[in-house]
Amino acid sequence: MTKTALAAVKRYRAALALLLIDAVLALVFPHFSPALIRNTWSNFAEMLSVLPPVFLILGLLDVWVPRQTVMRCLGPGSGILGALLCIFLGAAAAGPLYGAFPVAETMHRKGASYFNVMVFLGAWSTLKIPMAIFETSALGARFSLTRWVTNVFVIFVVATVINRVLPPAEKCVRTTDGNDGE
Amino acid sequence: MFTLALYLFAFGWLGLTYLKDRQKARAAVTKCCRSFFNIFPDFAAVLLLVGLMLTFLAPETIARLIGKSSGAAGMFLTSVLGAITLIPGFVAFPLAASLLKMGAGIAQIAVFISTLMTVGVVTAPLEAKYFGWREVLWRNGLNYLFAFFTALVIVKVVGA
Structure with missing residues (x-):
């Protein structure tokens, strides 16, 4: 007690x-x-x-989407298509960046490559479509479009660098559902 | 609205799962609860931190700080403010637009928006829980530097 x-x-x-x-x-x-x-x-x-609904959806994805599917679409061998899919997934999202962390964890555990997870994080933080619409109305299309396109490039550079500099042991997303806490 | 759709989708899917396979539904709910309650203490800490920050570094305070700031010093100031604050987009963009009207430069605003989106000092402990501190340092550090690059491109295209 x-x-x-x-x-x-x-x-x-x-x-x-x-x-x-x-x-x-x-x-x-x-x-x-x-x-x-x-x-x-x-x-x-x-x-x-x-x-709560986000975590529930993640739990459902966990039991429904087979690892092989994620592996094939987003895994280490998925190439440019896998990365583009991650850009799309991140851009379609809504909510602050910390909402992306548990999603990234599930993706990685299901077999998405670390590079693709980093691309997804980058896309979620800067390419969100609902946000871009809002940005356009406040700051103009030239501003938001330029930022969007530049960020696609930045995302790939940042993901590539992180993927290179981190030692293999560090290139993982920690599971938070129990025993491997710290 | 969006939240309601999210709930309908999540629980609709759970209902269908339950009808098809009770075992799967149970497994999904267990997973959901376990990962939620294990990360919740960290979320709580970050949310408290964000509440503090929004109070003592409110959008109005930021507006006063940024004001007409210009030049490299202004870019540095706005980049730091963007990195440490966490403002939702629907507040940040109108704020940025009004700052432009108040006389802040495009470069300063672009750096502010970029660091706001990509660099998260208050959320760093939570990010580290998932990705480890090395990733946090590299991702935030690189994005901080690239915010200046993005700003320069925007200035070239949109004009100062």
């Missing part, structure tokens, strides 16, 4: 420390505290509404 409680405290130590910082800051700067509560709350509300 106390052991599980202790383990829980340990797992949440970063979150608890931040809560403490929040409390101290709210006391020191009382006029900031409504905004602090509002921002923190809306953050949690937003993520907690989006994350």
